[in-house]
Amino acid sequence: MKKRTFLKSILASSLLLGSLSISMNASAALFGKSDNEKVKIGFLVKQPEEPWFQTEWTFADKAGADYGFEVIKIAVPDGEKTLNAIDTIAASGAKGFVICTPDPKLGSAIIAKAKGYDLKVITVDDQFLNAKGEPMEDVPLVMMAATDIGRRQGEELYKEMQKRKWDIAETAVMAITADELDTARRRVHGSIESLTKLGFPAEKIYRVPTKTNDIPGALDAANSLLVQHPEVKKWLIVGMNDNTVLGGVRATEGQGFNADNVIAIGINGTDAKNELAKEKPTGFYGSLLPSPDVHGYHTAELLYKWITKGEAPNPTHLEVSDVVLLTRENYKKELEKKGL
Numbered sequence: 001m002k003k004r005t006f007l008k009s010i011l012a013s014s015l016l017l018g019s020l021s022i023s024m025n026a027s028a029a030l031f032g033k034s035d036n037e038k039v040k041i042g043f044l045v046k047q048p049e050e051p052w053f054q055t056e057w058t059f060a061d062k063a064g065a066d067y068g069f070e071v072i073k074i075a076v077p078d079g080e081k082t083l084n085a086i087d088t089i090a091a092s093g094a095k096g097f098v099i100c101t102p103d104p105k106l107g108s109a110i111i112a113k114a115k116g117y118d119l120k121v122i123t124v125d126d127q128f129l130n131a132k133g134e135p136m137e138d139v140p141l142v143m144m145a146a147t148d149i150g151r152r153q154g155e156e157l158y159k160e161m162q163k164r165k166w167d168i169a170e171t172a173v174m175a176i177t178a179d180e181l182d183t184a185r186r187r188v189h190g191s192i193e194s195l196t197k198l199g200f201p202a203e204k205i206y207r208v209p210t211k212t213n214d215i216p217g218a219l220d221a222a223n224s225l226l227v228q229h230p231e232v233k234k235w236l237i238v239g240m241n242d243n244t245v246l247g248g249v250r251a252t253e254g255q256g257f258n259a260d261n262v263i264a265i266g267i268n269g270t271d272a273k274n275e276l277a278k279e280k281p282t283g284f285y286g287s288l289l290p291s292p293d294v295h296g297y298h299t300a301e302l303l304y305k306w307i308t309k310g311e312a313p314n315p316t317h318l319e320v321s322d323v324v325l326l327t328r329e330n331y332k333k334e335l336e337k338k339g340l
């Protein structure tokens, strides 16, 4: 090939490549979205250490991948961090956020701050309360069907106790409460309601409040109850989620109880995986798994549609009632079914 022809063909192909890349850029501008054009939403959770909330984040990201929006995930363990997070969200150009608040009483402050930035808000799991302590019904909410799931906890505990032919005379219920959180109050209430309906003596259902919604808080509460009832030989343990119930189980272990004389059933499922995977069974018999995947995906999807199409969530309140009992036998299969 002659030198000139060769140079010409290089020039021609580089021009062609050049024009190709120009047209690719043009079509990206027309059809795709660069990162700074993407819709952004915030997803703020009170306890990111709980696998429940990590699962919600994962599924919010899935919704983001499906619809092409970005999810900014921020941990908000207290009021100050929550209000700061709203500043961060607004500064990033996000148009709204999903939140599980660290304290329902922050509801009015969160809404006031969000309104100041024109941000849309959807609550997940825990409902906001106004200054009077009443639920803020007008703020969209996706949560678990707390009373029903609590009732199921009571039913399953009773069923398992009967299966083991325990003598009610030497059995009692430890109910670790967190009544200031409405969803927790409803779950425990539902559970106690089922147990008494099925015939468990109400006077042997002992309630004890936890100071914090984590294992150490529940462990302290349970220990204080156990010292008051040395006569009890067998325990059923009720609580609003896996960590609360796990705190109860750890406390009974400290007093020499084990899988033979404790039946505990948690709620969340995601946070019970390690316990159910233990080689030797513990008093933690199982956990009710609702739908953290749906909570995460659906709230993010609702918010995206609200932002982009102006469609506010309708209905404003959604209670997700699907629930499955995980035990040592089925937990792997059931979690896998949900992609967890």
Ligand code: GLA
Residues within 6 Å of the ligand: 050, 052, 100, 124, 125, 126, 143, 144, 183, 213, 240, 241, 267, 268
């Ligand atoms: C509350 C609890 C969480 C989880 C969610 C589910 O926020 O603190 O552990 O159970 O409810 O709705």
